[in-house]
Amino acid sequence: xxxxxxxxxxxxxxxxxxxxxxxxxxxxxxxxxxxxxxxxxxxxxxxxxxxxxxxxxxxxxxxxxxxxxxxxxxxxxxxxxxxxxxxxxxxxxxxxxxxxxxxxxxxxxxxxxxxxxxxxxxxxxxxxxxxxxxxxxxxxxxxxxxxxxxxxxxxxxxxxxxxxxxxxxxxxxxxxxxxxxxxxxxxxxxxxxxxxxxxxxxxxxxxxxxxxxxxxxxxxxxxxxxxxxxxxxxxxxxxxxxxxxxxxxxxxxxxxxxxxxxxxxxxxxxxxxxxxxxxxxxxxxxxxxxxxxxxxxxxxxxxxxxxxxxxxxxxxxxxxxxxxxxxxxxxxxxxxxxxxxxxxxxxxxxxxxxxxxxxxxxxxxxxxxxxxxxxxxxxxxxxxxxxxxxxxxxxxxxxxxxxxxxxxxxxxxxxxxxxxxxxxxxxxxxxxxxxxxxxxxxxxxxxxxxxxxxxxxxxxxxxxxxxxxxxxxxxxxxxxxxxxxxxxxxxxxxxxxxxxxxxxxxxxxxxxxxxxxxxxxxxxxxxxxxxxxxxxxxxxxxxxxxxxxx
Amino acid sequence: xxxxxxxxxxxxxxxxxxxxxxxxxxxxxxxxxxxxxxxxxxxxxxxxxxxxxxxxxxxxxxxxxxxxxxxxxxxxxxxxxxxxxxxxxxxxxxxxxxxxxxxxxxxxxxxxxxxxxxxxxxxxxxxxxxxxxxxxxxxxxxxxxxxxxxxxxxxxxxxxxxxxxxxxxxxx
Numbered sequence: 001x002x003x004x005x006x007x008x009x010x011x012x013x014x015x016x017x018x019x020x021x022x023x024x025x026x027x028x029x030x031x032x033x034x035x036x037x038x039x040x041x042x043x044x045x046x047x048x049x050x051x052x053x054x055x056x057x058x059x060x061x062x063x064x065x066x067x068x069x070x071x072x073x074x075x076x077x078x079x080x081x082x083x084x085x086x087x088x089x090x091x092x093x094x095x096x097x098x099x100x101x102x103x104x105x106x107x108x109x110x111x112x113x114x115x116x117x118x119x120x121x122x123x124x125x126x127x128x129x130x131x132x133x134x135x136x137x138x139x140x141x142x143x144x145x146x147x148x149x150x151x152x153x154x155x156x157x158x159x160x161x162x163x164x165x166x167x168x169x170x171x172x173x174x175x176x177x178x179x180x181x182x183x184x185x186x187x188x189x190x191x192x193x194x195x196x197x198x199x200x201x202x203x204x205x206x207x208x209x210x211x212x213x214x215x216x217x218x219x220x221x222x223x224x225x226x227x228x229x230x231x232x233x234x235x236x237x238x239x240x241x242x243x244x245x246x247x248x249x250x251x252x253x254x255x256x257x258x259x260x261x262x263x264x265x266x267x268x269x270x271x272x273x274x275x276x277x278x279x280x281x282x283x284x285x286x287x288x289x290x291x292x293x294x295x296x297x298x299x300x301x302x303x304x305x306x307x308x309x310x311x312x313x314x315x316x317x318x319x320x321x322x323x324x325x326x327x328x329x330x331x332x333x334x335x336x337x338x339x340x341x342x343x344x345x346x347x348x349x350x351x352x353x354x355x356x357x358x359x360x361x362x363x364x365x366x367x368x369x370x371x372x373x374x375x376x377x378x379x380x381x382x383x384x385x386x387x388x389x390x391x392x393x394x395x396x397x398x399x400x401x402x403x404x405x406x407x408x409x410x411x412x413x414x415x416x417x418x419x420x421x422x423x424x425x426x427x428x429x430x431x432x433x434x435x436x437x438x439x440x441x442x443x444x445x446x447x448x449x450x451x452x453x454x455x456x457x458x459x460x461x462x463x464x465x466x467x468x469x470x471x472x473x474x475x476x477x478x479x480x481x482x483x484x485x486x487x488x489x490x491x492x493x494x495x496x497x498x499x500x501x502x503x504x505x506x507x508x509x510x511x512x513x514x515x516x517x518x519x520x521x522x523x524x525x526x527x528x529x530x531x532x533x534x535x536x537x538x539x540x541x542x543x544x545x546x547x548x549x550x
Numbered sequence: 551x552x553x554x555x556x557x558x559x560x561x562x563x564x565x566x567x568x569x570x571x572x573x574x575x576x577x578x579x580x581x582x583x584x585x586x587x588x589x590x591x592x593x594x595x596x597x598x599x600x601x602x603x604x605x606x607x608x609x610x611x612x613x614x615x616x617x618x619x620x621x622x623x624x625x626x627x628x629x630x631x632x633x634x635x636x637x638x639x640x641x642x643x644x645x646x647x648x649x650x651x652x653x654x655x656x657x658x659x660x661x662x663x664x665x666x667x668x669x670x671x672x673x674x675x676x677x678x679x680x681x682x683x684x685x686x687x688x689x690x691x692x693x694x695x696x697x698x699x700x701x702x703x704x705x706x707x708x709x710x711x712x713x714x715x716x717x718x719x720x721x722x
Contacts, residue, residue, distance in 0.1 A: 054681075054682060055682035178714070211705040212705065213704050333699065333711050335710050338710040339710055372695060387595070387664070388596065392596065392598070392602065392697070396600065396697040396698055
């Protein structure tokens with residue numbers, strides 16, 4: 001039975017956003033004895049509410065932010081006028097992105113935390129070291145893997161950092177894409193390994209193993225085998241009797257008292273009624289785009305530029321998910337529509353190598369994640385007809401014979417890439433729309449080109465009959481579902497928003513815990529790092545709270 | 551070959567009869583418009599050696615989409631179809647409908663308009679109607695999924711495909 005708290009009675013913590021990080025905060029803080037209210041803008045969908053409906057879920061975006069009600073404006077540079085254009089996507093449901101993600105669960109590498117020291121400054125970018133090391137985060141990577149349930153093979157990735165414990169579950173069964181990728185990569189002297197994924201290969205903590213239904217990426221798991229916050233953490237939090245999950249709660253402001261401390265959050269409930277939930281501290285886990293927007297909307301006499309924004313850093317250094325996607329057609333059926341998306345990965349090109357002449361790298365994975373209509377709409381090479389008998393035959397012949405390689409590439413932090421508030425456009429609640437300013441650094445594009453050649457080599461070695469890149473693969477991006485970097489972690493108040501424990505430099509009882517605190521974005525697949533940071537922050541927050549230091 | 555006015559009326563009447571037999575009612579289109587849109591759909595995904603848009607009931611998907619999620623596309627359909635009819639009359643003087651054109655005439659007509667927003671929208675809807683979940687009215691008897699080689703199941707076991715079966719040394 002979920003706890004219910006009175007609005008006027010300050011709870012210990014309000015958590016804004018019950019997603020990948022918010023779920024960790026809700027679970028860790030409530031099990032540690034604190035009273036928590038988690039405000040989630042989306043509904044509370046359960047396993048029974050999830051479907052296998054491509055039209056509703058992926059083509060009409062049933063589970064993501066609604067760009068009609070929550071418009072974005074977009075521009076490439078600060079001197080342009082931003083135009084109405086979807087620019088960020090996130091899962092709007094209790095459990096957040098962890099509900100619909102592909103479930104690739106990669107740790108960042110040790111060198112991700114000090115690339116600036118190793119590589120030096122990159123012109124046109126603001127590459128910085130993290131204030132923490134891989135070793136400081138390692139216990140929390142392990143904690144995340146064991147708490148949530150992650151399948152993988154320890155020691156199989158020679159480029160991974162040291163780990164204190166193996167994965168709790170063996171790898172998922174290999175798919176045909178994984179077999180072709182592994183054989184081809186080995187032929188080329190590379191080091192493919194079984195994909196670490198937040199999906200249960202065996203039953204774990206009372207949850208059922210994956211049934212290989214194939215509706216994994218972009219969908220919620222109907223059997224609870226995807227290790228989302230929803231399946232693995234929220235139930236534990238609720239069971240404490242100290243955590244109330246409030247879905248359909250759209251936060252518009254974090255309130256501040258005269259002493260400069262936050263006092264709670266103001267939100268609209270499902271009926272549009274405004275409610276002020278009082279709290280002793282606030283943890284913002286609203287994602288790397290909504291977190292800075294909320295801080296910027298939380299203006300007050302003490303914080304006229306927005307909360308925790310004394311030095312104008314909130315919203316800056318936005319990083320997006322870059323990737324190139326190459327497809328190959330093979331002689332025999334792979335039937336990639338079955339099971340999880342990715343079963344083999346390689347990190348040989350992950351580390352930034354100055355000899356290549358640009359910053360960056362990628363993790364590569366084998367996948368074919370086109371659902372039927374998406375493939376028919378624009379999956380085929382553009383040199384084939386796009387309708388009629390021949391096209392129909394090709395779609396029918398190719399669909400089960402396809403695989404691809406996705407290169408998850410680096411995205412440099414650039415100060416002027418940011419989230420800000422639009423001057424004119426409002427959302428359906430009358431709040432300023434999110435304005436996104438983003439342009440890829442030239443090295444991001446060079447990395448895409450470099451990886452496209454590697455993808456071609458591997459698909460060729462795998463025996464593909466025909467190879468093509470999906471449209472836009474080399475262009476960089478203007479739309480992202482990985483939202484990172486906008487409230488950077490750092491020791492210096494002048495250049496960062498949160499400290500090494502995710503506490504706002506400016507406000508002692510305010511924490512930002514999500515993709516926003518990432519200093520660099522690794523090679524995408526940020527969820528494990530976001531959740532490890534959340535476990536670490538939760539550890540710090542509860543200790544500080546006990547010492548009376550919040 | 552083009553249909554005479556009388557043959558056209560007969561075709562529409564047959565179409566209406568088919569609809570009645572299916573005990574379904576059109577919501578967005580009248581029977582004549584549905585026949586025209588269906589004719590376009592049937593060149594985008596023809597019923598040839600395997601079932602196509604007609605057998606899949608794609609028109610039902612479109613009819614319902616325009617009364618629901620894609621209500622704001624009704625005007626595009628109205629104007630787009632009007633433009634296509636003028637083009638038809640120009641290209642094939644004496645013709646009175648798209649459904650009445652010979653197959654290769656229909657293809658010529660669509661090819662001349664394939665870059666238009668209207669054609670691209672119809673193509674989008676036809677594909678969703680062919681390969682989307684049958685609950686939306688199309689993809690009847692899962693004929694779309696069958697064309698792609700999909701079975702629909704909540705549960706699969708390895709081996710999933712040829713290459714992992716081969717690697718496991720089991721049956722392919």
